[in-house]
Amino acid sequence: MITSQDTIAAPATAPGEGGIAIVRVSGPRSREALSRLTDRRGPFEDHRLTYCHALDENGEPLDECMAVLMLAPATYTREDVAEFHLHGGFFSSHRLMEALRQMGIRVAEAGEFTRRAFLNGRVDLSRAEAVMDLISAGSERAARCAVRQLDGGVSSFIRSCEEELTGIIAGVEAALDYPEEIDEEEACASLASKTRALALTLRSACDRRGAYLSENGLDTVICGPVNAGKSSLLNALCGEERAIVTDIPGTTRDIVTASFQSNGVRVNLRDTAGLRESGEVIERIGISKARAALTGADLCLVVVDSTRPVDPETEALLRDTAGRDRIIVLSKTDLPGCPETVRRFKNEAVALSCVTGHGMDRLRDEISRYTRYAGEGELTRMRHISLAEKAAGALESAADLADAGGALDLCAVDLHEAMSHLGSITGDRVDEKIMDEIFSRFCVGK
Numbered sequence: 001m002i003t004s005q006d007t008i009a010a011p012a013t014a015p016g017e018g019g020i021a022i023v024r025v026s027g028p029r030s031r032e033a034l035s036r037l038t039d040r041r042g043p044f045e046d047h048r049l050t051y052c053h054a055l056d057e058n059g060e061p062l063d064e065c066m067a068v069l070m071l072a073p074a075t076y077t078r079e080d081v082a083e084f085h086l087h088g089g090f091f092s093s094h095r096l097m098e099a100l101r102q103m104g105i106r107v108a109e110a111g112e113f114t115r116r117a118f119l120n121g122r123v124d125l126s127r128a129e130a131v132m133d134l135i136s137a138g139s140e141r142a143a144r145c146a147v148r149q150l151d152g153g154v155s156s157f158i159r160s161c162e163e164e165l166t167g168i169i170a171g172v173e174a175a176l177d178y179p180e181e182i183d184e185e186e187a188c189a190s191l192a193s194k195t196r197a198l199a200l201t202l203r204s205a206c207d208r209r210g211a212y213l214s215e216n217g218l219d220t221v222i223c224g225p226v227n228a229g230k231s232s233l234l235n236a237l238c239g240e241e242r243a244i245v246t247d248i249p250g251t252t253r254d255i256v257t258a259s260f261q262s263n264g265v266r267v268n269l270r271d272t273a274g275l276r277e278s279g280e281v282i283e284r285i286g287i288s289k290a291r292a293a294l295t296g297a298d299l300c301l302v303v304v305d306s307t308r309p310v311d312p313e314t315e316a317l318l319r320d321t322a323g324r325d326r327i328i329v330l331s332k333t334d335l336p337g338c339p340e341t342v343r344r345f346k347n348e349a350v351a352l353s354c355v356t357g358h359g360m361d362r363l364r365d366e367i368s369r370y371t372r373y374a375g376e377g378e379l380t381r382m383r384h385i386s387l388a389e390k391a392a393g394a395l396e397s398a399a400d401l402a403d404a405g406g407a408l409d410l411c412a413v414d415l416h417e418a419m420s421h422l423g424s425i426t427g428d429r430v431d432e433k434i435m436d437e438i439f440s441r442f443c444v445g446k
């Protein structure tokens with residue numbers, strides 16, 4: 001479909017130094033953009049990369065260029081598309097964007113190319129979202145989920161659920177339209193069992209933990225008393241000198257963040273100020289930030305200094321984190337330990353030394369227990385999961401009504417509600433507001 005929309009342009013490659021920078025144009029004036037802003041005399045062949053020079057609005061050459069005209073509908077947006085492949089760096093693409101603007105071609109909004117692809121029917125909403133997920137994937141797992149979604153895994157799963165639901169709705173409507181021909185009790189029984197089965201299919205496809213881990217990662221806070229070796233541990237885990245390490249108690253005040261991958265999931269580490277009574281203003285703020293970070297964490301690494309007796313702050317911390325996902329780390333095992341402390345935590349804690357590296361693999365293994373999860377459900381995106389759960393809820397309510405024997409018209413209302421939730425996943429039924437929200441999270445140029 002070629003739309004009559006205006007023509008948009010944006011750099012499609014990340015800004016900065018690089019081999020090439022691509023400026024993409026989409027819309028009815030794409031061909032004109034190429035003929036005005038390149039020195040090629042003849043026409044551009046469809047889908048063929050051609051060597052030429054890009055020109056500015058005055059016809060002055062601004063860079064060498066490989067340019068391509070891609071005619072609708074075999075393009076990303078299903079509109080005519082032009083691309084200018086310039087040298088990387090800021091200036092060429094910036095100058096060309098200015099020349100396009102002078103022609104009256106406007107800068108694309110965030111996600112606008114993909115939005116057009118969606119509106120022109122080239123991709124459904126879940127695939128459009130997958131494009132964004134792939135671009136912004138922060139972990140291998142997130143990228144894998146995105147590719148699966150891009151391949152249409154989510155769409156085909158939801159479509160099959162929609163088909164099943166259409167069948168169920170048709171059955172209910174037949175019973176409503178021809179009450180004398182269809183036995184209501186039978187209709188209700190079959191409705192209840194079918195809708196419950198479908199609700200179950202949807203619920204078991206929802207991989208909430210997987211979605212959370214791939215979208216957010218595992219928030220892990222390193223906490224403990226001052227000088228226990230928390231910052232050293234952060235550095236050792238991420239393999240970089242991120243946090244300042246000294247033997248001065250109270251060195252870390254701001255929260256220092258770093259990350260590493262575990263089972264393809266990003267572990268978001270936060271190193272915090274050591275917990276102690278302190279008179280110093282900045283350190284006190286750091287300590288209260290540490291407590292707040294602890295509250296929201298998915299996993300706590302409680303660092304206990306093996307060379308010292310356990311102080312009251314550590315006791316309190318151990319109490320506060322009991323029953324949560326936590327790993328106790330007994331630090332500095334290369335030094336002579338305090339016998340009491342070592343004896344107490346010998347079995348419960350992961351003993352390690354950041355100096356020798358001893359025990360680090362065991363800690364990584366322990367952390368990886370929290371980044372592994374059983375489910376590899378079809379739905380791994382929070383937006384899809386909450387819609388699928390709403391649909392399942394509506395189906396269960398229809399099943400309850402049917403079980404209670406009757407009110408088929410009310411069941412039908414629930415079933416249609418379920419259908420509309422499913423439709424919001426693929427974008428068959430989605431309003432402008434949701435679309436704005438989804439596409440505004442894209443980068444400009446995609």
Ligand SMILES: Nc1nc2c(ncn2[C@@H]2O[C@H](COP(=O)(O)OP(=O)(O)O)[C@@H](O)[C@H]2O)c(=O)[nH]1
Pocket residue numbers: 225226227228229230231232233244245246247248249250251252274331332333334335352353354355356
């Ligand atoms: N020998 C030894 N010293 C360590 C180890 N971990 C940390 N330290 C030392 O303990 C002091 C405090 O470490 P730091 O990581 O800043 O502790 P934090 O206050 O808990 O962040 C520094 O002098 C570190 O060099 C360790 O595993 N072995």
Ligand SMILES: [Mg+2]
Pocket residue numbers: 230231232243244251252272273274
């Ligand atoms: Mg520190």
